[in-house]
Amino acid sequence: MERLSAIRKNSFISFLLLLLISFDTISQSSKTSFTLNGYVKYLPSYMDYSFFDKETNHLIHNRLNMRGYYGDNLSLGLEVRNRIYFGDVPTIQGDDGLVNMAFYTVRESNFVINSMVDRFWLKYQKEKIEFSIGRQRVNWGVNTIWNNNDLFNAYNFIDFDYIERPGSDIIRFLYTGDNLSSFELVYMPSKRNGSVIAGMYRINSFGYDFQFLAANYFDDIVIGGGWAGNIKNAGFKGELSYFIDKNKYKNSLSFSSSLDYSLKNGFYFLGSYLYNSNGFTESNFLSLVNINDNVLSPKNLMPSKHSYLIQVTKPVSPPVNVSLSILYGQGIKLLYISPSINYDINSRIDAGIIGQLFYLDNYGDFKNIVQGYFLQIKYSF
Amino acid sequence: MRNFLFILFIFFNISSYSQDAVSILEKSEEKIRGVKSSYVEMAITIERPKWKKEMTMKGWSVGEDYFSSVVMTPVKEKGTVFLKRENEVWNYIPSIERTIKLPPSMMMQNWMGTDFTNDDLVQRSSISDDYTNTIIGEENIEGYDCWIIQLIPNEDAPVVWGKLIMWIDKEHYMQLKTQFFDEYEDLVSVMTSSRVKDFGDKKLPAVIEYVPLDKEGNKTIIERLKWNFDIDINQRYFLPSYMKNLR
Numbered sequence: 040m041e042r043l044s045a046i047r048k049n050s051f052i053s054f055l056l057l058l059l060i061s062f063d064t065i066s067q068s069s070k071t072s073f074t075l076n077g078y079v080k081y082l083p084s085y086m087d088y089s090f091f092d093k094e095t096n097h098l099i100h101n102r103l104n105m106r107g108y109y110g111d112n113l114s115l116g117l118e119v120r121n122r123i124y125f126g127d128v129p130t131i132q133g134d135d136g137l138v139n140m141a142f143y144t145v146r147e148s149n150f151v152i153n154s155m156v157d158r159f160w161l162k163y164q165k166e167k168i169e170f171s172i173g174r175q176r177v178n179w180g181v182n183t184i185w186n187n188n189d190l191f192n193a194y195n196f197i198d199f200d201y202i203e204r205p206g207s208d209i210i211r212f213l214y215t216g217d218n219l220s221s222f223e224l225v226y227m228p229s230k231r232n233g234s235v236i237a238g239m240y241r242i243n244s245f246g247y248d249f250q251f252l253a254a255n256y257f258d259d260i261v262i263g264g265g266w267a268g269n270i271k272n273a274g275f276k277g278e279l280s281y282f283i284d285k286n287k288y289k290n291s292l293s294f295s296s297s298l299d300y301s302l303k304n305g306f307y308f309l310g311s312y313l314y315n316s317n318g319f320t321e322s323n324f325l326s327l328v329n330i331n332d333n334v335l336s337p338k339n340l341m342p343s344k345h346s347y348l349i350q351v352t353k354p355v356s357p358p359v360n361v362s363l364s365i366l367y368g369q370g371i372k373l374l375y376i377s378p379s380i381n382y383d384i385n386s387r388i389d390a391g392i393i394g395q396l397f398y399l400d401n402y403g404d405f406k407n408i409v410q411g412y413f414l415q416i417k418y419s420f
Numbered sequence: 421m422r423n424f425l426f427i428l429f430i431f432f433n434i435s436s437y438s439q440d441a442v443s444i445l446e447k448s449e450e451k452i453r454g455v456k457s458s459y460v461e462m463a464i465t466i467e468r469p470k471w472k473k474e475m476t477m478k479g480w481s482v483g484e485d486y487f488s489s490v491v492m493t494p495v496k497e498k499g500t501v502f503l504k505r506e507n508e509v510w511n512y513i514p515s516i517e518r519t520i521k522l523p524p525s526m527m528m529q530n531w532m533g534t535d536f537t538n539d540d541l542v543q544r545s546s547i548s549d550d551y552t553n554t555i556i557g558e559e560n561i562e563g564y565d566c567w568i569i570q571l572i573p574n575e576d577a578p579v580v581w582g583k584l585i586m587w588i589d590k591e592h593y594m595q596l597k598t599q600f601f602d603e604y605e606d607l608v609s610v611m612t613s614s615r616v617k618d619f620g621d622k623k624l625p626a627v628i629e630y631v632p633l634d635k636e637g638n639k640t641i642i643e644r645l646k647w648n649f650d651i652d653i654n655q656r657y658f659l660p661s662y663m664k665n666l667r
Contacts, residue, residue, distance in 0.1 A: 076495055164665060166656070176517045183520075194516070202516050213661065219505075221661050241661075246508060248521055248660070267521040274523030301525045303580075357533035358471055383533075386473065386494035419496035 070110045077103040078419040082200060086127075087410040096126035100200065104158075112165045116175070118158035118203070124151040136174060137208040137228060158206045169213040174206040177225055179239060180278065181248060181267040184311045184348055185295035185340050187278040188252055188265045190237055191227065193337045196364075197375070199393060199413075219243035232257045258285055259338070273300040282338050291338050292316040309350040318344035320370035322400045343368030358383040372400030391415040441553035441569050445586075448593040449484070449547055451622060454649035457482045461646040466534050469637035473533060476645075478666075484546055486658040490666040497532070501663040509538070512663035519660050528580050535609065535630050535640040539580055550577035551584070561596045562614075564589035581608075592616075592623045609633055619647040 080100040087093050100122050107115040122131070128151045134141035140156035160173030178194075180186025186194050191207040209227045216222065220242045227235040237254030247268030254261040263280035277296035284290055297311035317339050340346075346369070352362035359382050366375040374397070381391040395411040452458070458481045466473040475497070479489040491500040499514035509522045527539040547553075551571040559566050566587040573579040582603035587596045598611040609632040613625030624647065630640045656662040 076498060078496070178517045180518065181521070204516075215656070215659060215661050219660060243508075243660075269523045272523060272525035274521070274526070276521070299523060301523070301529050303528045305529060307529075354530075354533070356471075357466060357468060357473070357530075383473070386475075387496070389496070417496075419494070 070108075072108045074106045075103065076420065077101065078417050080200075080415060080417045082413060082415050084411060084413045089406065089408045094127035094129075096124055096128060098200075099123040102203070112163055114162045114164070116158050116160045116162070116173075117156065118206075119154060119156050120201075120203075121154045122152070124153075125149060132205075135205070137230065138174075140174070155205075157203065160206075167215045169211075169215075171211045172209075174208050175211065176204060176206050177209065177211065179250070179252065181250060181265045182276045182278045182295055182311070183274075183297045183299060183309055184350075185278070185297075185313045185346075187280040187293040187295055187337050187340065188239075188250065188263050189278075189337055190235070190252070190254055190256055190261065190280075191225065193340060197377075197395070199379075200415075219248075229257075237261070252280075256282070259283055259291075260285060270298070273298050280337055290316075293338055293340060295340070305354045307350075307352045309348070311348045311350075313341055313346040313348075315339060315341055315344055315346070318342060318346075318368075318370075320344050322371055322402055341368060343371045343373060345369040372405060374398040387419050389415075389417045389419075391417075441555045441567075442548055444555075444567055444569065444588055444593065445553055445571075446548050448588050448595055451593050451624065452595070453481055453484060456650045457653050459646070459648045459651055459653065460644055463643045463645060464534060465641040465643075467637070467639040467641070475532070480653050480657050482653060482658065488657050488663070488666065491532075499664075499667065500532075501666050502531075502538070503658060503660060503663055505658055510660050510663065512660075512666075514664070517664065519663055535632050535638060537580055547571065550574055550579055556585070559587065561587055561589070564591065564594070564596060566590065566596060594623065594625055596625065607633060615643075619644070620649060622649065 078101070080098075082098040082100060083096070084098070085093070085095050100120070102121075103119045105117040109115075124131075126149060128149060131151065131153050133139075134155060140159065142154055144152040144154065156174065158174055158176065160171050160175040162169065162171040164170075177191040178189065179191065180189040180194060184196055191209070192204045194204060207227055209225050212224045214222045220240070223239045223241075225235070225237050229235065235254060235256050237252060237256065239250055239252045241248065241250045243249070245268070247266050249264065249266050251264045252261065259282040261280055261282050263278065265276070265278035267274070267276045269275055275296075275298055277294070279292075279294045282291040282293070293315055295311060295313040297309060299307065299309040301307045319342055346366065348364065348366045350362065350364045352360060354360050359380065361380045362378070364375075364377045367373070376396045376398075377394060379391060379393040381389060383389055391414075393413040393415065395409070395413075396407060397409040398405060399408050401408075460479045462477060462479070464475045464477065466475075473494075475494055476492045477489050478492060479487065481487045485504075485506045487502075487504040489502050491497045499512075501512035503510045503512070509527065510519050511522055512519045522538070528537055530536065531538045531540065551573050554570050555567050556570045557568040559568055566589050569586045569588060571584040571586065573581065573583075581600050582605055583601040585599040585601075587598070588594065589596055594613065594616065596613050599607055600609045600611070602608045609630060611628060611630045613628050615626040616623055617626050624644070626644050628642045630642075632638050657666065
């Protein structure tokens with residue numbers, strides 16, 4: 040059986056290679072082109088848990104972004120994420136998609152090589168119409184930190200190593216109308232929890248971007264909307280989604296809003312609030328498991344009912360950027376502090392240091408439970 | 421009555437003079453933007469005492485209200501798009517595949533580490549609408565006879581500067597030098613143009629150097645590699661939903 044799956048995986052890789060080679064061959068002709076970009080990252084980390092042993096691991100993370108363009112209207116995207124872990128290897132999330140495109144080359148207790156195809160799509164685009172099929176990112180968020188409208192791929196700002204987020208296996212249709220209006224329809228078949236069909240209508244008026252969505256989303260019907268505009272010179276954005284349970288068990292409301300402002304000297308301030316009707320209002324030790332979870336649901340973006348976030352960033356000089364994020368989950372008394380510094384060494388290399396400190400109330404005892412420190416050296420090509 | 425005539429004379433004189441300044445500026449702006457549209461490919465160099473960065477980008481514009489640009493290099497920023505439509509600005513970040521609407525306060529921030537602000541890049545403010553303009557003198561710069569024009573921002577104008585002084589050559593309407601003053605009327609930075617060459621049938625400076633005076637060793641240099649005017653540009657290039665496709 041294992042051998043069979045290995046053959047299947049190998050034939051899949053051969054298929055991809057064949058596809059790339061054929062694209063490369065076609066690219067000799069006039070209107071076809073192919074691009075390959077990506078990065079290699081070295082990311083050692085040190086995690087100090089108050090309730091587990093300390094962990095150290097080293098991650099070499101490579102990403103390949105490939106694009107093929109055939110004429111003006113047809114394009115193909117393929118993106119692969121390769122990770123080599125050694126040391127205390129964390130749990131690696133499997134492929135939830137329709138087709139399993141993740142596999143291990145090595146899987147030892149303290150040495151793992153894992154690869155995943157997280158984008159693989161074909162897109163046809165002509166004038167007002169865009170049609171795409173395959174594994175892709177549907178990014179429906181307009182708010183800054185929390186995205187209650189992002190049904191297909193809620194963004195987890197704590198996971199700095201995977202800002203690209205996984206893709207969804209979907210069929211997508213986009214029609215662009217007049218005055219910045221557009222309509223988007225997405226269908227996601229699913230093997231396990233029923234399929235998703237979702238529509239979004241966007242419009243721009245009074246200097247605001249507005250969006251409205253409706254979806255048949257697993258066990259729920261979702262209606263929602265979002266906006267991005269400004270109050271005087273500050274940015275003012277927000278999103279709301281209401282989940283109506285088809286089994287009449289429990290409806291949920293998920294809402295967030297944010298204000299951001301930049302000073303002339305480069306200081307950037309962001310303040311955001313999140314309401315999650317499914318959140319806890321009392322101490323709950325399990326909440327940390329939820330916050331670090333890779334699979335975020337727009338229905339449950341934070342374990343607390345009321346969450347607040349403040350972020351300050353400042354470019355100290357053009358190559359050096361520092362930032363501080365402070366998040367507080369009211370009721371469950373979760374405090375998250377993350378300072379970071381990033382150095383743009385040259386046109387290809389960046390280096391950064393990131394700290395992640397979690398404090399939590401454990402039945403009346405408010406203390407630091409996790410300290411994580413990360414170094415990140417990234418080479419882009 | 422004589423007083424009245426005198427006032428009338430001064431008024432007319434000033435107004436006709438300032439009308440001249442406005443038409444000079446409009447002509448020189450039209451020269452850069454084209455009557456209808458423009459397309460530019462440029463190389464940008466950011467210089468700091470111990471650091472240097474180079475980037476290349478493409479830009480499209482229609483009139484003064486529509487502008488979009490995409491970063492070609494460095495590779496880590498490739499595909500980053502800025503779009504301006506009238507008073508609204510969006511930024512597309514390819515790594516997270518997201519279009520972000522920028523708040524007006526962000527316009528005063530430096531654009532991608534350069535000495536320019538976002539506002540300079542997208543030219544959200546209009547030289548002829550947002551400023552009161554007067555000719556204050558004449559001077560020869562590198563062989564070109566220039567008018568010296570003073571620009572004072574109107575109240576409520578979305579403008580970063582307290583005052584601008586611009587040198588525009590009388591023959592080709594090229595903006596050869598600009599001094600930027602803050603709200604306290606202190607000279608903050610100077611922009612000089614050089615390497616005049618032919619772009620199609622237009623004479624324009626290929627290189628702009630922008631030097632902030634309060635930071636020693638800082639400089640941003642823009643070189644236009646290609647500059648076309650009044651070409652057909654598809655309207656979708658100025659749509660937020662199309663930003664991800666610009667390349």
